[in-house]
Amino acid sequence: MVTDWIGWHRDYDDPGSSLARRLVVVREHLARALAEFPGEVRVISLCAGDGRDVLPVLARYPGPARATLAELNPGLAQRAREAARELDLTGVDVRTGDAGLAGTYLDAAPAHIVTTCGVFGNISEADAARTIAALPALLHPGGVVVWTRGHGGIGPDPSDALRACFDRNGFEEVAFTRPDDARFRVGVHRLNAAPQPVATLAGRRLFSFAR
Template identity: 65%
Template sequence: MTRDWLRWHEDYDTAGSSLARRLEVVRRHLGRALTEAPAGPDGSRSLISLCAGDGRDVLPVLARHAAGRQVRAVLAELDPELAGRARSAAGRLGLAGVDVRTGDAGLADVYLDAAPAHVVMVCGVFGNISREDVSRTIAALPALSAAGGFVIWTRGRGTQDTDPSMAIRAGLREHGFAEIAFEEPADARFRVGMHRLIAAPVPARRLSGERLFAFA
């Protein structure tokens, strides 16, 4: 599937669009996660965003949250134009702790040095990859997440009789995450989930050199 991701992002600016509505839900959950996630020894928190786009789901929340400017965030985005926009936005907002990396988020090594993170964002990913890659990515999330940390994810309803978000929810439970929130508006096709790691596998999975997913 080839998609013009720059044009796709334009729908965020259409008031009332599905993407605009989803964005508000994701931002709300991120604000909650930043408040409730356990802080590190120095009082800071860390965040990883896969396929971060231009960072609009993360950066405004960090800028206005009481603890946002102490967050060490790694945003991974393959498209250089979108990554550049995110980098510029982080600079305008004075977010010195944000590191925007132009790279393939399907490769764990792009952001593995930032793990384990208190918040992992997997938004706009699951609907663009194979079922096998969805399962592989979910299985990797405990190794990317700090104990008590949050994963925020999105998925479209899909076109089949079975809602694919149900399998994602089940997979996260299987890998030690408790569901904190799940939103499926009756008048929209998007789903947004928020899960918390409560039982990481021992030993943690090693991800170095691993490809978690590739866009189909």
């Protein structure tokens, strides 16, 4: 069964939903990350949806910012473009394309911030590990990743494996939110290791959605 991603986004309209609560946390972490970088800030958002996690935060950011949003669903990508126009965000480039293919946004790298919200819960563990290992090639030194993962409530928390994978790939954990009464997790990791050459990702597929 193919997920109706536009329908999935309707949960944001319920302020008490896990998705709406997650959105608040993501925006808070993103705002803090933006404040860390002087000068023009560059952001890449993978599987950006309608951009509601990134765009309102950029609209409040006092400095210059450029953002590349990659979203495969044409309807959601168009919503993101419309939102960017309404917010007068002239530095936003919304691309209708597969975020699993690095070439969709590779020319926007290196970025100061990469968001992978709503990604890791929809791909395999192997793809998640491959994606995390590739992130240093998308980032400036000291760049930050804001990511999310859900937990079905049965068995080990998959976010713990992701945190360990970030550690193995030269990242330091900056923040991690795991509510006691919700199944979403939000992590923030900073790249401490030397960035990799952007060219190492040319032509590569990092992940494919399982549904």
